[in-house]
Amino acid sequence: MESTETIDGADVVIPLSSVKQVTDRYANILYGYFLGKRLAFPVVDFFAKSNWVKYGLSRLMMNANGFFFFKFKTNEGMDNMLEDGPWMIRNVPIILKEWSASVKLEKEDIKAIPVWVKMHDVPLAAYTEDGISLVASKIGVPKMLESYTATMCAESWGRSSYPRALIEVQAGADLKRSVTVAIPSLDGNGYSKVEVKIEYDWEPLRCSSCCVFGHEDNSCPKSHQVVLNGEAGKMGDDFQSLRSSNQVSTSNPFVVLKDDNGDQGGITVGRVEKKVTQSNGKQDSDEEEVVEVYNETNEFMTSGTRPSSSRAGASTSSTKFSNG
Incomplete structure (x- = not known):
């Protein structure tokens, strides 16, 4: 056709x-x-x-x-x-x-993503929807409360070990690890301060250079490009040195594909059905x-x-x- x-x-x-x-x-x-x-x-x-x-x-x-x-x-x-x-x-x-x-x-560059967050050591005085929302706002943009947390906020009774909320975090800033909460005294004479520890149920990979989620600094495509360009320049210099010293091999490069019997091994034409085996002996599930x-x-x-x-x-x- x-x-x-x-x-x-x-x-x-x-x-x-x-x-x-x-x-x-x-x-x-x-x-x-x-x-x-x-x-x-x-x-x-x-x-x-x-x-x-x-x-x-x-x-x-x-x-x-x-x-x-x-x-x-x-x-x-x-x-x-x-x-x-x-x-x-x-x-x-x-x-x-x-x-x-x-x-x-x-897969597009993602600058904001929702994650479930646990807030540990929240004082009981802050166990209201407004109080939890204020704490969550210092982590990112609050989206919703877990149903158990919502009940605790409404009734002020129940599991008080930690509230849990879905919060949209931004790639432009490090993930918050703690939030300091000030509780005013009822007589108006000062505040008590409590450090609320933040735990993320799942943490996305984040690149501080690109300010996006999806990859880390050590696997950033930008930094790899710089390294590859440097390596390419070095290889070019080495190749020129080999040519000038007449050390470039002109033998058939396909000889290395042959096994001991002269057959070509290591190459499979068509659909590959063989599963990859890791060094620990387990099959690669992906x-x-x-x-x-x-x-x-x-x-x-x-x-x-x-x-x-x-x-x-x-x-x-x-x-x-x-x-x-």
Whole structure:
């Protein structure tokens, strides 16, 4: 089949009719991803089927690059699901966006992300929604209270070990580790001070140079580019030195691919089915899951959802702040 249209810089142009056909099939689709290491497909599968069926979730799949796709029966149900977010799976936020034919699947730089936070040693006098909100505001932007915490704030009775809140933190600042709270005395003569310790259920990777979440300083693409450029310059100098001293080997470079019997080893042509084995003898779970993905993708639009996994995802009932 030949392309009937040509575009500068492109080898193939997909017909508009094909794009429309796929777009119709992928109506009411969200795609999602995790910052850093993704969660396993069975965990996401179980969570989605347990929590999003009421919104009309009908199918889900994952591609080889770790992006998850969620198909809903109606656009209204999909919008309601997004509105009830943000969503956390095992305390890790999943970034959800609406799919379209023109979207480029890539993990964007995230400057703000919600995380569940525990506040230890909060004085009882601060156990009100306003008091907890004031403390949370020094950590980031308060979004909602855990249901147990909301009950404690309303009744001033219950588990008082720590309140728990969903707070949006910014990548431009270090994560807060403590907040000092001043409690005024009833007679108006001074204040008592208490240090509230902050614990994060999950901490996103943060780059202080880029001021984004998703990678750390030691894996920053900018710093790697500088290193690579320096290494490339050094290799160029070394290569010139070798050429000037006539030490460059001109033998067949493909000889190193042959094994002791003269056969070419170490190269597998076609789909790789072999699973990666780590130094400790355990199989790499991510590689195994990616192999499983190909069957899921082929059946995504023609079959029902996969059977629910026995591995559970975590969900937490909660109450949104009035200013959230």
